[in-house]
Amino acid sequence: MRILIVDDSAVMRSLIRAVVCSDDSLQVAGTAADGESALHAVESLQPDLILLDIDMPVKDGLSTLRELRARGHRGPVIMCSSLTQRGARVTIEALACGASDYVTKPSGQAGREEGIRTLARDLIPKIKALTRSSALEAGPKPAPVLPMGFAGDELPGGESCPKVVAIGVSTGGPAALEMVLPALPDWFPLPVLVVQHMPELFTALLAERLNERCHLEVREAAEGDQVRAGNIFVARGNWHMEVLAAASAGAAPTLHLTQGPPENHCRPAVDVLFRSAATAYGSGVLAAVLTGMGSDGLAGCRLLRAAGSTVLAQDRATSAVWGMPGAVTTAGLANRVLSLDGVAPEIVRLAAGSVQRTA
Helix, strand or coil, rough: CCEEEEECCHHHHHHHHHHHCCCCCCCCEEEEECCCHHHHHHHCCCCEEEEECCCCCCHHHHHHHHHHHHHCCCCCCEECCCCHHHHHHHHHHHHCCCCCEEEEECHHHHEEEEEEEEHHHHHHHHHHHHHHHHHHCCCCCCCCCCCCCCCCCCCCCCCCCCCCCEEECCHHHHHHHHHHHEEEEECCCCCCCEEHHHHHHHHHHHHHHHHHHHEEEECCCCCCCCCCCCCEEEEECCCCCEECCCCCCCCCCCCEEEEEEECCCECCCCCHHHHHHHHCCCCCCCEEEECCCCCCCCHHHHHHHHCCCCEEECCCCCCCEEEEHHHHHHHCCEEEEEEEEHHHHHHHHHHHHHHHHCC
């Protein structure tokens, strides 16, 4: 796989080159020191993936990304961000505008070699996941997966009705959430809980951005928040989010944040949310597993299906990486496998059916 490195810092270009060259399956196609040069390089080099810095002279990373997408370039782009408030804010904007993923630049390492190892642990798996997905899209289309379904307007799970929506998402998540969550109407009758794999600084800004675009109130989860309709809670980075059953009749379930061990190398982890939701709501969970690398959410979906809850999964064609939803689908745990633009309508349909059943 051929990688184009775009960064105005010669030191950072050298560091990223060393990371890419540390894997025999990856090759540096070229480098560029600013966005304008990068646009020319993309045309001439046709790289498989672009590593794009955010802060650059002449043309910054966000402007470069927007122009790439406007020109029809659909290849994977990984943004290189600093762990600062501004860096995080621009990264969230870039992800919503079509960037595939991001990495944070190493800081505080003892030396160059430690910086290379730190960046390689984060960057190389993302490159491989994204280039693998890109190659699958370019190749023959796989035979369609026939999901487990439920007919007509019948709610799944017999007499059970959805009481909460739980969403798990990772790579490609901000763009996916920007399509799904703003499509939920202001009368939507269920609370929504979201786990997006991101650091702490990023999740607050993601919730802020989504709140500006959604009919429902979106905020980063806090300890003890009451899980009530009209609210979308985004798990706080570096904290697992659990939902606890209502303490008494008429009371609302509440959120509990923990810094327990990472699960599936993630904190927050989708499995932690799904597992707690299965305990708190039983068959009343409507779960959606969207684009993401790895298999976080798979174990939780097993528990949800065993409890009689409903699981939706995003399809391969519309996923940035079909890792998480693919694992759920392949295991036969998805009631329905949907394109991204079909997820919100199905959530709304099932939630509306739940209201009708309980009216």
